[in-house]
Structure formats: C-alpha cells, structure tokens
Amino acid sequence: MPDLDLVAQALARNVRQFRTERALTLDALAARAGVSRGMLIQIEQARTNPSVGTVVRVADALGVSLARLLDYDQGPVVRLVPQEEAVTLWSTPQGSAAVLLAGVESPGPLELWHWSIRPGEGHDSDAHPAGATEIVRVDAGELLLVVDGVEHSVPAGTTVTYDAARPHGYRNPGTETARLTMVVSVPLPPG
Structure with missing residues (x-):
C-alpha cells in the first residue's frame, strides 16, 4: 500500500494542476463539485484526509478518474500497477x-x-x-x-x-x- 502522505501530496498536486488547466477558480470548482472552498484549499495544501465521497465529487467535477487524481507516479504508455x-x-x-x-x-x-x-x-x-x-x-x-x-x-x-x-x-x-x-x-x- 502506498504511503498516505505520498497519496495526499499527489492529490494536492493533481487537484491544483487539473483545476488550473481547466481555468477553474477554487469557488468554481467548489460549486461544480459540491464541496466547500475551504475543503478544496485543505486538499490542495495536503492538510486533510478527505472522505471518499469528497474525492469522487472533485474527480467528477474535474472530469478525471480517481486513479488519475491520486496518481503519484505519472508514467509511460504502459503502466503496471503492483x-x-x-x-x-x-x-x-x-x-x-x-x-x-x-x-x-x-x-x-x-x-x-x-x-x-x-x-x-x-x-x-x-x-x-x-x-x-x-x-x-x-x-x-x-x-x-x-x-x-x-x-x-x-x-x-x-x-x-x-x-x-x-x-x-x-x-x-x-x-x-x-x-x-x-x-x-x-x-x-x-x-
């Protein structure tokens, strides 16, 4: 199982990256995902352990899979996941x-x-x-x-x-x- 700090850091980095790529403000993503702006700030700063439901809502709002949102090892065309x-x-x-x-x-x-x-x-x-x-x-x-x-x-x-x-x-x-x-x-x- 991956280190939870590694997963939290990946989540923070990826939420920030996808939000920026989609030109979404924190408020816009919060409204789209149905989560608070404060929660998104905590996620992007890796200061929280959000619930599965929260992570799913953020992934859905960004149009990415949970796997991509939690991906801490962005790799090649073929990716093996031990x-x-x-x-x-x-x-x-x-x-x-x-x-x-x-x-x-x-x-x-x-x-x-x-x-x-x-x-x-x-x-x-x-x-x-x-x-x-x-x-x-x-x-x-x-x-x-x-x-x-x-x-x-x-x-x-x-x-x-x-x-x-x-x-x-x-x-x-x-x-x-x-x-x-x-x-x-x-x-x-x-x-």
Missing part, C-alpha cells in the same frame, strides 16, 4: 475495503476496483454525473445493491450494470465476505 501500489479509499476496522486498482481517461474516466465487504457492512455512494455507469461482478458472497432506494440481490457469479447517476449503495447481507470487481465509467463534463 498490488502494493493500489490505493485503498474506503475501509472499516472489520476488514471491508474498496481498492482502486487502475484507471484511465479515454474517452472519459474509467476505473477498475476490487471491493471486499464483510458480513453486515455496507457503503453508500452519492450519485455520479449524468451518464455514469457501473458494472459489478460478485466474485464471492452476496451483494445487496441499492439503487435509488430499490434493493437488488446479486449472488456470487452474477454481473450487474446500473445507472450510477443515481444514489446507490452496497451491502453484504450474507455470512461470508462479499468480494466484488467493479468498473466505473464517468462521462467527461460538458464544455
């Missing part, structure tokens, strides 16, 4: 976790994730921008997917796709750890 460099963005003391494995920018942000959710645990996600889609394959256990307040039971071996522009969440109602592979596609912002 397991120890994957970034854990959500975890619980019981062992549930969401690990960003890789991401690309073409044509819009596209991310590959591995999730493990312990029995009885779950995670809620805000709606992504219009046109966002998620694909989840349940590799082990059982997933209770909640999209727009409607529950969908997804057993092991099943793949589900859904409109991620709606509030959604992931729950494990079973007795074994649910292991998921997820792809998130977010369209480029207009303009």
Whole structure:
C-alpha cells in the first residue's frame, strides 16, 4: 500500500494542476463539485484526509478518474500497477475495503476496483454525473445493491450494470465476505 502522505501530496498536486488547466477558480470548482472552498484549499495544501465521497465529487467535477487524481507516479504508455501500489479509499476496522486498482481517461474516466465487504457492512455512494455507469461482478458472497432506494440481490457469479447517476449503495447481507470487481465509467463534463 502506498504511503498516505505520498497519496495526499499527489492529490494536492493533481487537484491544483487539473483545476488550473481547466481555468477553474477554487469557488468554481467548489460549486461544480459540491464541496466547500475551504475543503478544496485543505486538499490542495495536503492538510486533510478527505472522505471518499469528497474525492469522487472533485474527480467528477474535474472530469478525471480517481486513479488519475491520486496518481503519484505519472508514467509511460504502459503502466503496471503492483498490488502494493493500489490505493485503498474506503475501509472499516472489520476488514471491508474498496481498492482502486487502475484507471484511465479515454474517452472519459474509467476505473477498475476490487471491493471486499464483510458480513453486515455496507457503503453508500452519492450519485455520479449524468451518464455514469457501473458494472459489478460478485466474485464471492452476496451483494445487496441499492439503487435509488430499490434493493437488488446479486449472488456470487452474477454481473450487474446500473445507472450510477443515481444514489446507490452496497451491502453484504450474507455470512461470508462479499468480494466484488467493479468498473466505473464517468462521462467527461460538458464544455
């Protein structure tokens, strides 16, 4: 796992760089992302450990993937991401976790994730921008997917796709750890 200070420094550098490239003021990015100007200042100065939801909103507002926003080793055309460099963005003391494995920018942000959710645990996600889609394959256990307040039971071996522009969440109602592979596609912002 990468050093958290290294990730915070990369986040600070990349948010500042993408905001500047897009000619966005702090206020404009804050409004677009739905986060406070103060939070953006703290992120750009690497003085905070923002929530996953905050980082997702900033990435979506900038039109980049989480992987690109957290990229601390901007590399060549082919990039190998060893397991120890994957970034854990959500975890619980019981062992549930969401690990960003890789991401690309073409044509819009596209991310590959591995999730493990312990029995009885779950995670809620805000709606992504219009046109966002998620694909989840349940590799082990059982997933209770909640999209727009409607529950969908997804057993092991099943793949589900859904409109991620709606509030959604992931729950494990079973007795074994649910292991998921997820792809998130977010369209480029207009303009």
